[in-house]
Amino acid sequence: EADIYQTPRYLVIGTGKKITLECSQTMGHDKMYWYQQDPGMELHLIHYSYGVNSTEKGDLSSESTVSRIRTEHFPLTLESARPSHTSQYLCASSRDFGYGYTFGSGTRLTVV
Amino acid sequence: DQQVKQNSPSLSVQEGRISILNCDYTNSMFDYFLWYKKYPAEGPTFLISISSIKDKNEDGRFTVFLNKSAKHLSLHIVPSQPGDSAVYFCAASAGSNYQLIWGAGTKLIIKP
Numbered sequence: 031e032a033d034i035y036q037t038p039r040y041l042v043i044g045t046g047k048k049i050t051l052e053c054s055q056t057m058g059h060d061k062m063y064w065y066q067q068d069p070g071m072e073l074h075l076i077h078y079s080y081g082v083n084s085t086e087k088g089d090l091s092s093e094s095t096v097s098r099i100r101t102e103h104f105p106l107t108l109e110s111a112r113p114s115h116t117s118q119y120l121c122a123s124s125r126d127f128g129y130g131y132t133f134g135s136g137t138r139l140t141v142v
Numbered sequence: 143d144q145q146v147k148q149n150s151p152s153l154s155v156q157e158g159r160i161s162i163l164n165c166d167y168t169n170s171m172f173d174y175f176l177w178y179k180k181y182p183a184e185g186p187t188f189l190i191s192i193s194s195i196k197d198k199n200e201d202g203r204f205t206v207f208l209n210k211s212a213k214h215l216s217l218h219i220v221p222s223q224p225g226d227s228a229v230y231f232c233a234a235s236a237g238s239n240y241q242l243i244w245g246a247g248t249k250l251i252i253k254p
Contacts, residue, residue, distance in 0.1 A: 036185075063241075069182075070151065072246035073231065120185050128174060128235030131242060133185030 036121050036134035051106045051137045053121030062104040065120040111141040145169045146234050148245035161219040163248050165232030172234040177217050180229045227252045
């Protein structure tokens with residue numbers, strides 16, 4: 031079944047640690063996105079990709095980095111986690127930019 | 143400047159009654175609108191959409207109305223059920239080459 035997967039679902043980590051949030055999709059979508067969302071707040075786009083070897087920063091400044099070496103895989107890395115990074119991170123993919131985003135279940139990150 | 147606005151952060155409705163969620167937009171180039179539903183600790187899921195060539199789209203208990211002259215759309219849920227309690231995001235698209243623009247969401251609470 032075509033889908034989009036995020037791991038881990040929940041992560042509690044200490045300040046200063048390096049972490050990678052995984053996102054994979056089996057739909058063959060070219061476009062992929064990372065959003066950050068806090069309760070009661072809008073979705074903030076932090077990174078997106080047009081396709082393999084293309085990555086762009088989103089509207090919200092983020093200290094994270096992303097890579098897109100394979101179509102199906104779009105991991106997000108925080109080199110040194112801080113409490114301000116505590117949030118929910120949502121990965122999505124789509125065939126076109128303007129339509130039909132499919133989201134993963136999200137990663138709830140807590141940095142202590 | 144927010145191009146998509148959901149001015150009600152929350153809405154409480156009695157079970158069985160109609161829920162009406164509103165969304166306003168400022169960009170006249172938007173030609174496609176979507177509603178997503180999000181439960182806590184999960185990713186948003188697509189609910190219903192409408193193209194700017196229509197003024198109404200219906201899917202079961204969910205109906206979206208579009209008023210282009212007022213740059214306003216609304217989502218009607220009839221009858222409201224406990225499982226409808228979630229955050230609802232409105233999103234707008236200016237075409238397949240442009241990313242979705244998201245509203246801040248409205249938290250819908252269905253009271254028994």
